Amino acid sequence: MMSDLVRDDGRKFDELRPIKIEAGVLERADGSAYLEVGGNKILVAVYGPRESYIRRLLEPNTGVIRCRYNMAPFSVDDRKRPGPDRRSSEISKITADALRPALMLENYPRSMIDIYIEVIEAEGGTRCAGITAASVALVDAGVPMKDIVVGCAAGKVYDEIVLDLSEKEDKEGQADVPIAMMPRTGEITLLQSDGNLTEEEFAKAVDLAMEGCRKVNEIQKEALMRKYSIE
Amino acid sequence: MEIVPEITRKSIVNLVSNDKREDGRGLDEYRDISIETNVISKAEGSARVKLGGTQVIVGIKPQLGSPFPDTPDLGVLMTNCEMLPMADPTFEPGPPSDDSIELARVVDRGIRESELVELDKLCVEEGKHVWMLFIDLHIIDNCGNLFDACELAVMAALKSTKIPVASIVDEEVVISEDETFDLPINNELALCTFVKIGDKMVIDPTLSEESVASARLNVGVTKDGHICSMQKGGKEPLTKDDILFAVNLAVTKTKELIEHL
Amino acid sequence: MIHVENKDLVIPGQILADDEYYSGRGTFKENGKVCSSLLGRVSLRNKKIRVIPLKSKYVPKKGDVVIGKIKDVRFSMWDVDINSPYSGILPAFEVFGREKKELNRVFDVGDVLFLRVVEVDEIKKAKLGLKGRGMGKFKGGIIVDIAPTKVPRLIGKKGSMINMIKDKTKCKIVVGQNGLVWVKGNEDMEQLTREIIHLIEAEAHTSGLTNKIKNKLYLTIDGELPPEEIEEVEEEFVLEKPKLQNFKEELEEEERQEEERQEEEKKEKKEKPDIGEVIEEFKRKNKSKDGSLSYGDNSNNSFILNNK
Numbered sequence: 001m002m003s004d005l006v007r008d009d010g011r012k013f014d015e016l017r018p019i020k021i022e023a024g025v026l027e028r029a030d031g032s033a034y035l036e037v038g039g040n041k042i043l044v045a046v047y048g049p050r051e052s053y054i055r056r057l058l059e060p061n062t063g064v065i066r067c068r069y070n071m072a073p074f075s076v077d078d079r080k081r082p083g084p085d086r087r088s089s090e091i092s093k094i095t096a097d098a099l100r101p102a103l104m105l106e107n108y109p110r111s112m113i114d115i116y117i118e119v120i121e122a123e124g125g126t127r128c129a130g131i132t133a134a135s136v137a138l139v140d141a142g143v144p145m146k147d148i149v150v151g152c153a154a155g156k157v158y159d160e161i162v163l164d165l166s167e168k169e170d171k172e173g174q175a176d177v178p179i180a181m182m183p184r185t186g187e188i189t190l191l192q193s194d195g196n197l198t199e200e201e202f203a204k205a206v207d208l209a210m211e212g213c214r215k216v217n218e219i220q221k222e223a224l225m226r227k228y229s230i231e
Numbered sequence: 232m233e234i235v236p237e238i239t240r241k242s243i244v245n246l247v248s249n250d251k252r253e254d255g256r257g258l259d260e261y262r263d264i265s266i267e268t269n270v271i272s273k274a275e276g277s278a279r280v281k282l283g284g285t286q287v288i289v290g291i292k293p294q295l296g297s298p299f300p301d302t303p304d305l306g307v308l309m310t311n312c313e314m315l316p317m318a319d320p321t322f323e324p325g326p327p328s329d330d331s332i333e334l335a336r337v338v339d340r341g342i343r344e345s346e347l348v349e350l351d352k353l354c355v356e357e358g359k360h361v362w363m364l365f366i367d368l369h370i371i372d373n374c375g376n377l378f379d380a381c382e383l384a385v386m387a388a389l390k391s392t393k394i395p396v397a398s399i400v401d402e403e404v405v406i407s408e409d410e411t412f413d414l415p416i417n418n419e420l421a422l423c424t425f426v427k428i429g430d431k432m433v434i435d436p437t438l439s440e441e442s443v444a445s446a447r448l449n450v451g452v453t454k455d456g457h458i459c460s461m462q463k464g465g466k467e468p469l470t471k472d473d474i475l476f477a478v479n480l481a482v483t484k485t486k487e488l489i490e491h492l
Numbered sequence: 493m494i495h496v497e498n499k500d501l502v503i504p505g506q507i508l509a510d511d512e513y514y515s516g517r518g519t520f521k522e523n524g525k526v527c528s529s530l531l532g533r534v535s536l537r538n539k540k541i542r543v544i545p546l547k548s549k550y551v552p553k554k555g556d557v558v559i560g561k562i563k564d565v566r567f568s569m570w571d572v573d574i575n576s577p578y579s580g581i582l583p584a585f586e587v588f589g590r591e592k593k594e595l596n597r598v599f600d601v602g603d604v605l606f607l608r609v610v611e612v613d614e615i616k617k618a619k620l621g622l623k624g625r626g627m628g629k630f631k632g633g634i635i636v637d638i639a640p641t642k643v644p645r646l647i648g649k650k651g652s653m654i655n656m657i658k659d660k661t662k663c664k665i666v667v668g669q670n671g672l673v674w675v676k677g678n679e680d681m682e683q684l685t686r687e688i689i690h691l692i693e694a695e696a697h698t699s700g701l702t703n704k705i706k707n708k709l710y711l712t713i714d715g716e717l718p719p720e721e722i723e724e725v726e727e728e729f730v731l732e733k734p735k736l737q738n739f740k741e742e743l744e745e746e747e748r749q750e751e752e753r754q755e756e757e758k759k760e761k762k763e764k765p766d767i768g769e770v771i772e773e774f775k776r777k778n779k780s781k782d783g784s785l786s787y788g789d790n791s792n793n794s795f796i797l798n799n800k
Contacts, residue, residue, distance in 0.1 A: 039272065
């Protein structure tokens with residue numbers, strides 16, 4: 001029944017928006033990635049492992065990461081004032097938490113990796129897109145990792161559980177469940193949920209989002225292979 | 232702060248004194264330029280410019296606001312620049328640095344003083360409602376000469392900007408949902424940046440050239456050859472001859488740059 | 493069961509093989525599977541799998557030779573930037589022995605030196621020294637950077653690549669294991685060498701690279717292709733080889749000779765030589781007009797992999 005559903009933008013319930021990832025797009029950064037999904041345009045740069053002058057952030061036995069999620073003033077319909085706000089600070093924090101479990105930084109004690117996520121244009125689901133792009137940029141920077149973290153959301157729109165909510169669906173919908181995971185083990189590294197869901201609907205949304213993650217993960221891998229394989 | 236190795240400084244100065252550069256260009260040559268417009272659909276005007284490895288994105292968003300009291304019938308231009316920490320390992324997150332503010336102001340000065348945006352066409356109701364154009368510069372990759380890249384990007388973005396049609400109905404501003412007009416532009420402009428290395432003026436400096444330069448000069452010239460903005464930067468002085476040489480070359484080079492728009 | 497072949501491009505998290513294989517550098521074992529932790533190429537030997545990274549930051553190791561930049565002068569040491577997440581220090585006694593001198597008269601901020609990693613402490617700070625042939629301050633020339641993981645490719649098998657570049661451009665070239673390269677010669681040749689090094693970096697993974705570089709060198713310098721093709725030994729996947737192996741051997745050999753010499757001196761003097769004396773000896777040999785340790789202008793100094 002549900003598979004017959006066609007959404008506003010013509011997608012099926014389990015269909016992702018068109019997605020495109022490119023690795024290694026910046027000159028100066030140690031690693032970088034560009035991602036487009038639906039109307040989202042995300043650019044990520046990674047610097048490090050490098051020295052940091054903020055000693056209190058460093059750890060004696062491992063490297064640490066710091067993440068900054070930022071929206072360009074022109075990325076949304078009404079111009080956003082430049083600089084961090086409470087929303088972007090929260091997303092920066094959970095993004096770092098989502099990526100950290102995959103990183104293997106024991107060989108880089110007392111060093112810092114900076115991850116800069118710039119939302120050039122936003123159209124719903126930027127936090128997941130940011131995590132997906134950040135992982136590719138980390139790989140591009142040569143950072144050792146257990147897996148490539150990938151993010152994707154599912155949610156409830158017009159009483160249906162659907163994959164990868166657009167901005168419109170997010171606004172009109174009843175719930176949004178963004179997750180990030182490590183695809184090889186299936187471990188979840190980010191989970192948020194806002195809106196109303198039954199226990200059953202929630203389980204369904206998580207399954208659907210995980211399925212979405214696996215699809216996006218294939219695109220991540222493809223982007224890296226394309227960049228570095230021998231022609 | 233990045234310390235420039237002494238031998239790098241010497242090598243660049245020597246090259247320039249022989250009219251050569253690290254990347255094989257002549258002292259009066261630009262790196263490759265590519266310009267793309269309408270790169271952000273949510274912005275009313277946008278452009279991305281690549282100048283060699285340097286990359287900037289500009290988005291323009293109009294907002295209704297009140298005019299300045301002394302210009303009640305003119306729209307308002309606001310230029311802001313973010314030197315993103317992603318662009319350069321030495322850029323720090325946080326409020327705009329002095330360099331970032333200078334960059335925004337120099338870029339803004341050219342646009343403003345050349346009067347190429349017909350601000351009177353941005354007036355909705357005299358003394359009450361005018362369009363304010365927010366020009367946001369996003370620096371994403373710094374490989375030197377942000378000034379010229381930014382000015383080109385702003386120019387290209389302005390030319391692509393569409394403003395919604397607004398009218399006054401029952402003393403209320405009504406913004407049309409689908410009707411727009413092209414931002415009226417009556418001229419074109421480019422900025423040419425020079426740095427002084429040894430006793431030579433070098434156009435479109437790379438990052439390493441900037442790091443060993445003693446002084447900088449930005450020259451903004453319109454399509455019809457009028458000089459409309461200048462700025463001298465850097466620790467050391469320039470001679471009058473340096474400046475006149477740069478101005479003379481800038482007038483020629485501007486024509487070349489504007490062809491990319 | 494193995495899922496990859498030698499030289500395959502792999503990414504982090506990718507499952508490479510089952511339990512019967514050994515997990516080497518760049519891999520980890522989880523639930524009986526060997527997985528890659530890096531973006532890199534597989535190196536398979538017997539039952540051991542390693543992944544050689546395409547990119548990686550330089551982490552200092554004892555015995556490495558590096559090119560460093562003086563970033564600060566302190567009371568009894570220099571702070572040295574070694575192109576790494578970890579900075580290096582050059583203690584004054586490594587240079588002067590027990591003698592007291594003004595540090596910035598010898599090396600000042602912005603000077604570039606060829607150094608040896610003497611010791612790495614538990615927080616990875618590298619203690620540097622100048623003991624070894626050709627160590628000290630560079631004069632003239634340019635600094636070119638290359639990804640540290642591509643250094644072995646720049647060297648080539650038994651120095652084949654670097655020697656070819658040196659022969660053709662007549663440039664002196666010193667390669668630091670931290671991904672910095674010093675080049676000195678004719679101004680145009682320095683720039684050509686920079687271009688060549690960046691080309692090698694970009695195409696390190698392609699086959700037939702030595703010939704490609706040779707052709708480019710000949711075309712640029714002579715305006716025509718070389719008379720004969722080098723028999724490409726397919727470079728034997730150079731990335732796999734430990735870095736700068738032959739250079740290290742050379743250094744070790746030198747160290748042995750130095751030790752022997754010291755032994756002899758010891759016999760003569762019947763006393764233990766001060767480390768400062770050794771350095772002084774080195775300095776006497778390498779002294780230039782301003783009293784600093786010179787490297788570049790000293791033509792009898794040989795450099796990396798000069799196996800003539």
